[in-house]
Amino acid sequence: MSDRLNDIYPETLREHYENPRNYRVLEGATSEALAMNPVCGDEVKVYLKANKEKVSEVTFQGHLCAISLASASLMSEAVRDRTPQEVAITSRDFEAMMRGSDSIALGDLDALRSIRAYRVRIRCALLPWEALRKACQVLV
Amino acid sequence: MAGIGKSLRPDFPILDQKIGGNSLVYLDNAATSQKPRVVIESLANFYSIANSNVHRSVHTLAERATDLYERARERVADFIGASDPSEIIFVRNTTEAINVVAYAFARPRLAPGDEIVVAILNHHSNLVPWQQVAAQTGAKLRAIPLTRGLRLDMRAAASIIGPGTKIVAITHKSNVTGTIVDVAALAHMARQVGAAVVIDAAQSVPHLPVDVSQLDCDFLAFSGHKMAGPMGIGVLYGRRELLEEMPPFMTGGEMVREVELENATWNDVPLKFEAGTPNVAGAVALATAIDYLSAIGMRSIADHEKALAAAAWDRLEEIDGIQCVKPTDGSNGIVSFCMTDVHPHDVATILDSEGVAVRAGHHCAQPLHKALGVPATVRASFYLYNDHDDVERLASALRAARQFFHKRGGSSRNPVSDSTR
Numbered sequence: 001m002s003d004r005l006n007d008i009y010p011e012t013l014r015e016h017y018e019n020p021r022n023y024r025v026l027e028g029a030t031s032e033a034l035a036m037n038p039v040c041g042d043e044v045k046v047y048l049k050a051n052k053e054k055v056s057e058v059t060f061q062g063h064l065c066a067i068s069l070a071s072a073s074l075m076s077e078a079v080r081d082r083t084p085q086e087v088a089i090t091s092r093d094f095e096a097m098m099r100g101s102d103s104i105a106l107g108d109l110d111a112l113r114s115i116r117a118y119r120v121r122i123r124c125a126l127l128p129w130e131a132l133r134k135a136c137q138v139l140v
Numbered sequence: 141m142a143g144i145g146k147s148l149r150p151d152f153p154i155l156d157q158k159i160g161g162n163s164l165v166y167l168d169n170a171a172t173s174q175k176p177r178v179v180i181e182s183l184a185n186f187y188s189i190a191n192s193n194v195h196r197s198v199h200t201l202a203e204r205a206t207d208l209y210e211r212a213r214e215r216v217a218d219f220i221g222a223s224d225p226s227e228i229i230f231v232r233n234t235t236e237a238i239n240v241v242a243y244a245f246a247r248p249r250l251a252p253g254d255e256i257v258v259a260i261l262n263h264h265s266n267l268v269p270w271q272q273v274a275a276q277t278g279a280k281l282r283a284i285p286l287t288r289g290l291r292l293d294m295r296a297a298a299s300i301i302g303p304g305t306k307i308v309a310i311t312h313k314s315n316v317t318g319t320i321v322d323v324a325a326l327a328h329m330a331r332q333v334g335a336a337v338v339i340d341a342a343q344s345v346p347h348l349p350v351d352v353s354q355l356d357c358d359f360l361a362f363s364g365h366k367m368a369g370p371m372g373i374g375v376l377y378g379r380r381e382l383l384e385e386m387p388p389f390m391t392g393g394e395m396v397r398e399v400e401l402e403n404a405t406w407n408d409v410p411l412k413f414e415a416g417t418p419n420v421a422g423a424v425a426l427a428t429a430i431d432y433l434s435a436i437g438m439r440s441i442a443d444h445e446k447a448l449a450a451a452a453w454d455r456l457e458e459i460d461g462i463q464c465v466k467p468t469d470g471s472n473g474i475v476s477f478c479m480t481d482v483h484p485h486d487v488a489t490i491l492d493s494e495g496v497a498v499r500a501g502h503h504c505a506q507p508l509h510k511a512l513g514v515p516a517t518v519r520a521s522f523y524l525y526n527d528h529d530d531v532e533r534l535a536s537a538l539r540a541a542r543q544f545f546h547k548r549g550g551s552s553r554n555p556v557s558d559s560t561r
Contacts, residue, residue: 004160004493005544009486018545040485040501041515063515065483066545124485 008118009066012074012111017066022076026059033134037127039120040065044072046131050139055079055087058132065124067115072128074109079132084139091129091136098122144436144444145527151176151432152525162495165533170315170343170474170521171499172365175429179368182428186421194420195394195411209420212427213410219430220360221351222377229376229383229413230423234342235265237361237376238309240389240413241338242269245359245382246307252278255304257335259284259292259321260511261314264504266340266361270309279306286511289468292321298329305335312344312355316505316519318449318474319467320344327356336382342366346433347473347523348442352377364422369429373422376413383409390415433524441524445473448522448531455535460542465517476503476517479538482545484516490544491518494537496530 009017026032026047036043044062048055058076062068075094079087093104098116112125149155152174157164166174186208192201194209210225217225231237246256256270260283274281282305284297292310301308308330313320327337337357344350345360346367352360359382364373378386388395388406395415397405406412433441452475456462461480479487484500491498499519502509509515520534 005490008489008493009544014545041506041509042483042485043515063483065485067486118489121485121489 007114008121010111010114012108013066013070013114016070016073016111020069020073022057022059022073023061023069024059025061026057029059031135031138033131033137035127035131035134037068037123039123042068042124042127044068044128044131046072046128046135048132048135048139050084050136052139053083055082055084055136055139060128060131064127067112067121067124068127071112071125074111075128075132078107078109084136087132087136091133094129095126098125144440144524146525146529148176148436148525149527151178153177153180155525159495159497160493162533165496165526165530167520167522167526167530167534168497168499169523169526170366170503170519172371173346173368173523174525175368175370176432178432179370179425179429182425183370183421186424190424191421193417205420208424209418212423215427215430216375217377219434220345220375220377221353223353224380226408226410227377227380227383229378229410230418231361231374231376231413232372232419233363233365233374234340234361235269237359237374238266238338238340239269240376241359241361241378242273244386244389244413245336245378246270246273247276248387250277250279250306253304254279254306255282255302256280256307256309257282257284257297257301257305259310260286261292261317261319261321261505261508262309262311263315263340263342264506265342266309266311266338267507270307273307280304283507284310286319286508290317290319290465291467291469292319294322294325297326301326301329301333301335303333305330305333307338308335309338309340311340311342312350312360313341313347313472314474314505314508315343315521316474316476316503316508316517317465317467318343318471318476319469320348320472323355323357331356343474347438347445349438358382364426364429367426367429368432369426370422373419373426375426378409380409383413388412388415392416394418436524442472444524445522445526446470448526448528449473449475451528451531452520452522452534455531456538459535459538462538463514465512465514473522474519475521476519478514478517479541482541484518486545487518487538487541490541491534491537494533494540496533496537498534 029047049057190204192205194206338359339357341362345362360377365371392415465476488500
């Protein structure tokens with residue numbers, strides 16, 4: 001296995017790709033939103049159970065590459081049981097990280113830091129977060 | 141005949157490099173081809189010895205530049221069997237060429253109820269401009285489907301092309317399936333109803349012998365960069381009488397004869413369609429690329445790519461979980477496929493780590509992918525400098541991709557076949 005491959009698909013990312021968390025349609029979702037990547041035709045739908053106080057559940061489903069899928073899986077865990085304001089901050093910090101910022105530690109989400117070296121694929125990592133932001137719009 | 145395949149690699153400086161420690165295998169030729177040293181030098185030479193504007197000044201450099209530019213036009217005309225060099229218009233690329241036809245030929249002519257016939261396999265560049273023409277004129281867009289064998293459905297074409305048809309805009313060779321369309325047969329149908337035939341030849345002119353008089357088309361578009369020429373130069377062939385009837389696409393300098401403060405008259409074809417300073421160096425280097433390809437022979441290039449694609453299909457069929465997008469009558473140097481459980485972009489990334497450059501995605505042909513029932517594919521596309529070694533490298537990189545995502549026994553979930561639609 002080449003080092004280059006392990007750089008772009010580090011262990012955490014591969015583990016989430018192979019065993020994605022919360023990959024399902026959410027029965028009784030309070031909101032949902034779709035995001036599409038025009039480059040490859042990928043799409044993801046993010047489902048929320050949330051109110052103005054708390055995002056209690058996040059699930060997703062779609063046509064996704066390993067990077068989008070791992071990003072969505074990590075996202076679904078990172079933003080659960082947070083206030084909508086906290087979700088918005090994490091979402092903003094994640095995007096800043098993907099666009100080059102090194103000032104914030106994001107826990108498991110840091111596994112996606114390696115993707116920054118592959119400019120074309122940064123969009124893959126951001127795709128589920130776009131859907132999340134849209135789904136959250138009704139909360140704020 | 142000059143050699144073909146590996147013996148040509150030294151002509152292409154870019155191929156002499158390592159990607160991730162492996163020698164580069166370039167199989168993304170349908171997106172853009174690499175350029176031989178003679179073409180790169182041709183660009184540098186133009187700027188070193190002849191650079192000047194064309195059709196304007198009378199000094200020696202201007203004469204030299206104009207002569208090289210017009211000789212390039214003659215070379216292109218000769219290459220595609222156009223009898224009159226003034227039928228060759230230099231543009232930026234295939235997309236621009238088709239837009240010239242859409243704006244300057246179709247829009248003024250079409251009326252509500254008229255029909256524009258396209259094909260499901262068309263590249264977006266030969267689809268979206270026609271959607272726009274339809275929206276502007278009230279014309280209707282109709283699409284010729286594919287057969288199950290991934291060929292253009294000629295029986296459907298015969299029923300779709302009818303008295304209402306004004307434009308038949310078809311791709312000569314698909315950039316995804318490699319399917320070659322029988323343009324002459326379509327042109328015959330179009331002639332009977334008085335429709336104009338517009339051919340996207342971006343994937344055919346670089347890879348096989350093309351003769352506009354045999355195709356009997358009215359317009360034909362292609363790009364220099366896919367045929368060993370530079371980026372930013374492309375060609376629109378148009379029948380002279382149609383070009384003469386058409387208003388200009390863009391207006392400004394060079395394309396005018398006489399300008400008064402409130403109006404202007406147009407220059408003759410082809411200059412009427414070449415507003416502003418053209419890409420002279422690009423045209424000159426395109427002629428050099430045509431000389432290079434012609435020395436090898438377009439028939440030889442086509443046969444070579446066909447043989448490589450056939451070998452690649454054989455190899456791919458040996459690999460577990462590859463679904464081939466393969467037309468029944470051959471794919472002409474293009475090999476598109478999916479890998480079960482692995483997204484095309486991930487396949488392409490893993491191949492890249494092995495030094496193998498392919499394209500993944502919908503290849504600007506979303507309606508075709510919808511018809512194929514997959515959101516995206518991986519595409520390997522061959523050219524004259526590829527060889528059987530490249531096929532082996534592709535196969536071994538695909539085995540590596542298979543192994544990478546199946547290391548832990550794999551997952552049963554298939555992100556490609558799951559759908560939110």
